[in-house]
Amino acid sequence: MKIVIIEPLNISMAKIEEYRKKMELEGHQLIAYSKRAETEAEMIKRAEVADILVIANQPLSAEVINACPKLKFISVAFTGFDHLAIEACRKNEILVANAAGYANQAVTELVFGLVIDLMRKIKKADAFVRNSKTKASLIGTELAGKNFGIVGFGAIGQKVAQVANSFGCKILVDKHKEYNFEADFEVEYLELEKLMQKSDIVSLHVPLKETTQNLITSEELALMKKSAILINTARGPVVNSQDLAKALNNGEIGGAGIDVFEMEPPIPKSHPLLKAKNTILTPHLAFATEEAFLKRAEIVFENIENWLAAKPQNLV
Numbered sequence: 001m002k003i004v005i006i007e008p009l010n011i012s013m014a015k016i017e018e019y020r021k022k023m024e025l026e027g028h029q030l031i032a033y034s035k036r037a038e039t040e041a042e043m044i045k046r047a048e049v050a051d052i053l054v055i056a057n058q059p060l061s062a063e064v065i066n067a068c069p070k071l072k073f074i075s076v077a078f079t080g081f082d083h084l085a086i087e088a089c090r091k092n093e094i095l096v097a098n099a100a101g102y103a104n105q106a107v108t109e110l111v112f113g114l115v116i117d118l119m120r121k122i123k124k125a126d127a128f129v130r131n132s133k134t135k136a137s138l139i140g141t142e143l144a145g146k147n148f149g150i151v152g153f154g155a156i157g158q159k160v161a162q163v164a165n166s167f168g169c170k171i172l173v174d175k176h177k178e179y180n181f182e183a184d185f186e187v188e189y190l191e192l193e194k195l196m197q198k199s200d201i202v203s204l205h206v207p208l209k210e211t212t213q214n215l216i217t218s219e220e221l222a223l224m225k226k227s228a229i230l231i232n233t234a235r236g237p238v239v240n241s242q243d244l245a246k247a248l249n250n251g252e253i254g255g256a257g258i259d260v261f262e263m264e265p266p267i268p269k270s271h272p273l274l275k276a277k278n279t280i281l282t283p284h285l286a287f288a289t290e291e292a293f294l295k296r297a298e299i300v301f302e303n304i305e306n307w308l309a310a311k312p313q314n315l316v
């Protein structure tokens with residue numbers, strides 16, 4: 001089988017060589033590109049020879065998929081797969097697996113980085129010190145005792161719940177489905193509307209799909225407490241950015257921590273969240289830690305091995 005890693009996986013060449021040797025021992029060939037393809041034509045050139053394709057966050061269109069006659073399996077080095085033409089994969093009988101779980105810790109840690117920055121005004125405080133100001137307007141709030149709302153209670157949402165509980169928060173989870181969650185702390189399951197009303201912090205962890213696009217608009221934001229903060233490390237289109245910027249600028253909510261946008265950063269200078277009050281923005285990097293990159297390469301190759309052994313896992 002020809003395995004093509006179409007874009008860099010942010011691991012060392014030595015690690016790639018390890019995987020190459022392992023694959024070669026099993027009689028397969030590994031081709032790994034160290035730079036992204038700049039055009040669709042270049043993507044096709046790289047992918048058309050592949051039996052197995054590894055792709056991270058580069059969009060994969062139906063045109064590229066349709067141009068790959070040998071392609072049978074895609075091992076996605078990402079959790080979300082909203083950037084892949086999944087329907088074209090189905091039509092071409094190409095199985096797709098994601099790297100579920102590689103970034104649970106990394107995303108959770110960024111969520112609390114954003115939350116604590118907003119609650120303790122760390123970014124602002126740093127600027128205050130540099131400008132010889134005092135702490136008069138920098139009184140913070142604590143996580144302990146707060147209602148921490150989680151929308152999307154999968155792998156990442158559950159990890160976030162555990163950490164929020166250890167900070168002394170009460171955990172509220174949206175009633176999207178019956179969750180099988182066992183923990184030694186209490187979780188209250190609520191309709192989304194009630195969760196938005198009761199939460200001091202709302203953290204989003206849903207995948208992007210038709211039913212989660214614009215899940216949070218002015219309607220849901222209007223239900224939130226004036227002091228509440230919204231964290232989005234899920235996907236940009238889950239929140240309506242215009243509505244969120246308006247709610248922040250009008251003081252309808254207390255703040256926002258945003259890692260994901262409708263488009264990948266760099267985002268245009270005109271983006272409404274760039275000028276929104278009490279907002280901290282990061283360029284889609286919640287997953288981006290050295291540890292997560294190593295874990296995801298492991299999962300990507302495990303998915304390939306399982307598929308080769310006709311025991312596919314993490315199928316999407």
Ligand SMILES: NC(=O)C1=CN([C@@H]2O[C@H](COP(=O)(O)OP(=O)(O)OC[C@H]3O[C@@H](n4cnc5c(N)ncnc54)[C@H](O)[C@@H]3O)[C@@H](O)[C@H]2O)C=CC1
Nearest residue numbers: 079080103152153154155156176205206207233234286287
């Ligand atoms: N910013 C970043 O760097 C990263 C972002 N992500 C995003 O986080 C998402 C979640 O990741 P995981 O927790 O691993 O996925 P997961 O599949 O384990 O969990 C997603 C949960 O959302 C629930 N859900 C689906 N539709 C819903 C709806 N309409 N309302 C409420 N809940 C709904 C599902 O039932 C599931 O429990 C990914 O799909 C990806 O988009 C993931 C990793 C890194």
Ligand SMILES: O=CC(=O)O
Nearest residue numbers: 078079080103287
């Ligand atoms: O956004 C990152 C992912 O793995 O999904």
